[in-house]
Amino acid sequence: MRTQVAIVGAGPAGLMLSHLLHLRGISSVVVENQSRGHIEQRIRAGVLEQGTVDLLIESGVGDRLRREGLVHHGLELRFGGRGHRIDLSGLAGGRSITVYAQQEVVKDLISARLAAGGDIVFEAQGVSLHDISGPAPRVRYRKDEVAREIECDFIAGCDGFHGICRASIPPGALTAYDHVYPFAWLGILAEAPPVSPELIYCHHDRGFALFALRTPRLSRLYLQCRADEDPASWPEERIWDELRKRLGENGNAALQPGPMLQKGLTGMRSFVVEPMRQGRLFLAGDAAHIVPATGAKGLNLAIADVRVLAIALERHYRHGAPDALERYSDTCLRRVWRVQRFSAWMTSLLHLHEEGGKMRQRLQIAELDYLTRSRAAATAFAENYVGLPFDD
Ligand code: APR
Numbered sequence: 008m009r010t011q012v013a014i015v016g017a018g019p020a021g022l023m024l025s026h027l028l029h030l031r032g033i034s035s036v037v038v039e040n041q042s043r044g045h046i047e048q049r050i051r052a053g054v055l056e057q058g059t060v061d062l063l064i065e066s067g068v069g070d071r072l073r074r075e076g077l078v079h080h081g082l083e084l085r086f087g088g089r090g091h092r093i094d095l096s097g098l099a100g101g102r103s104i105t106v107y108a109q110q111e112v113v114k115d116l117i118s119a120r121l122a123a124g125g126d127i128v129f130e131a132q133g134v135s136l137h138d139i140s141g142p143a144p145r146v147r148y149r150k151d152e153v154a155r156e157i158e159c160d161f162i163a164g165c166d167g168f169h170g171i172c173r174a175s176i177p178p179g180a181l182t183a184y185d186h187v188y189p190f191a192w193l194g195i196l197a198e199a200p201p202v203s204p205e206l207i208y209c210h211h212d213r214g215f216a217l218f219a220l221r222t223p224r225l226s227r228l229y230l231q232c233r234a235d236e237d238p239a240s241w242p243e244e245r246i247w248d249e250l251r252k253r254l255g256e257n258g259n260a261a262l263q264p265g266p267m268l269q270k271g272l273t274g275m276r277s278f279v280v281e282p283m284r285q286g287r288l289f290l291a292g293d294a295a296h297i298v299p300a301t302g303a304k305g306l307n308l309a310i311a312d313v314r315v316l317a318i319a320l321e322r323h324y325r326h327g328a329p330d331a332l333e334r335y336s337d338t339c340l341r342r343v344w345r346v347q348r349f350s351a352w353m354t355s356l357l358h359l360h361e362e363g364g365k366m367r368q369r370l371q372i373a374e375l376d377y378l379t380r381s382r383a384a385a386t387a388f389a390e391n392y393v394g395l396p397f398d399d
């Protein structure tokens with residue numbers, strides 16, 4: 008089989024890239040090692056930046072998002088037992104965020120690609136990359152026990168943090184920056200009305216908690232816990248009790264427990280590789296970088312990468328101009344590092360840290376106090392939270 012761009016991974020990055028390339032008349036094949044059912048059910052974050060929403064809508068895959076997504080103009084920061092609203096839209100020039108689960112974006116993209124005759128190979132086994140630095144790279148895999156090969160001009164490595172694309176680059180060619188946090192989030196999805204129509208990020212001396220939502224009847228709730236915590240040691244009653252404590256007295260009345268549909272642990276990591284390219288292989292999304300979940304930036308950053316890549320590939324195919332592809336890594340990394348900074352800062356601000364003791368906690372409260380009282384500080388927060396503008 009031959010295509011212009013072979014894409015490894017059918018997460019948001021790979022699917023959106025395939026869609027954006029299709030709109031530009033560039034052919035691609037997406038090779039995914041999981042089943043369609045698996046990737047459509049995989050629960051991840053659910054906050055879309057304004058730029059992500061605009062791009063999904065402009066590119067024709069935003070109909071359901073527009074109908075079902077919940078537009079949020081603010082959020083709450085809760086500390087010292089009291090809530091403080093940040094008026095995101097008022098501070099960030101009318102921009103907002105939209106609550107819409109990542110797996111819904113994945114479903115919308117898969118159905119758009121398939122409706123347009125797009126080629127997505129699910130359940131591909133033993134995916135491997137060949138000749139990434141030569142003029143004719145190839146992707147090999149097995150499907151139904153038959154060996155297959157895709158010849159292409161370029162490979163997009165969109166196969167997430169644990170994929171094979173980054174690992175196919177000789178280690179000496181990349182610089183990795185990595186920090187693993189000593190805590191994690193215990194996340195649950197519960198059939199319970201959200202405590203508030205807006206997200207609540209909660210600083211507490213028992214640890215961080217996040218009260219998020221998926222729909223007006225589905226809550227998505229997170230508790231800071233140890234990195235090696237066993238979710239089995241958190242029966243439902245213990246989770247509700249801990250959420251109640253971290254929400255604090257004056258928010259408690261609103262917490263109405265309901266059946267838990269899912270429970271899992273999310274590790275916290277800041278990770279970047281530089282450059283995001285080797286020869287004809289371009290890395291995008293989680294394959295190149297991971298942010299801790301505190302700012303909900305992972306999906307948004309993946310979409311920003313593939314937007315840059317699609318524009319650069321169009322310049323290459325339409326005008327024979329290699330300049331934008333050559334700048335791909337630098338263009339993406341400028342945004343990646345600004346978003347890493349914000350995500351690491353939010354993580355550090357809101358979590359209970361073992362090191363630093365009472366002094367650190369007291370300084371966190373002072374910073375939160377400043378953030379919620381100073382229009383300048385709140386504006387900087389809002390500008391980052393709703394998403395920085397795309398650079399070209
Ligand atoms: N071969 C083919 N596909 C693979 C392989 C492989 N060897 N390894 C992994 N994959 C697939 C995964 O099954 C997954 O569907 O690659 C896809 C990667 O998707 P994501 O992990 O979702 O990564 P990405 O598309 O970059 O999306 C960004 O933002 O919210 C965060 O981490 C969250 O998924 C999210 C990400």
Ligand code: PHB
Pocket residue numbers: 051052053054206217219220227300301302303
């Ligand atoms: C989520 O809805 O799952 C979510 C929201 C905000 C975050 C992280 C996750 O910062």
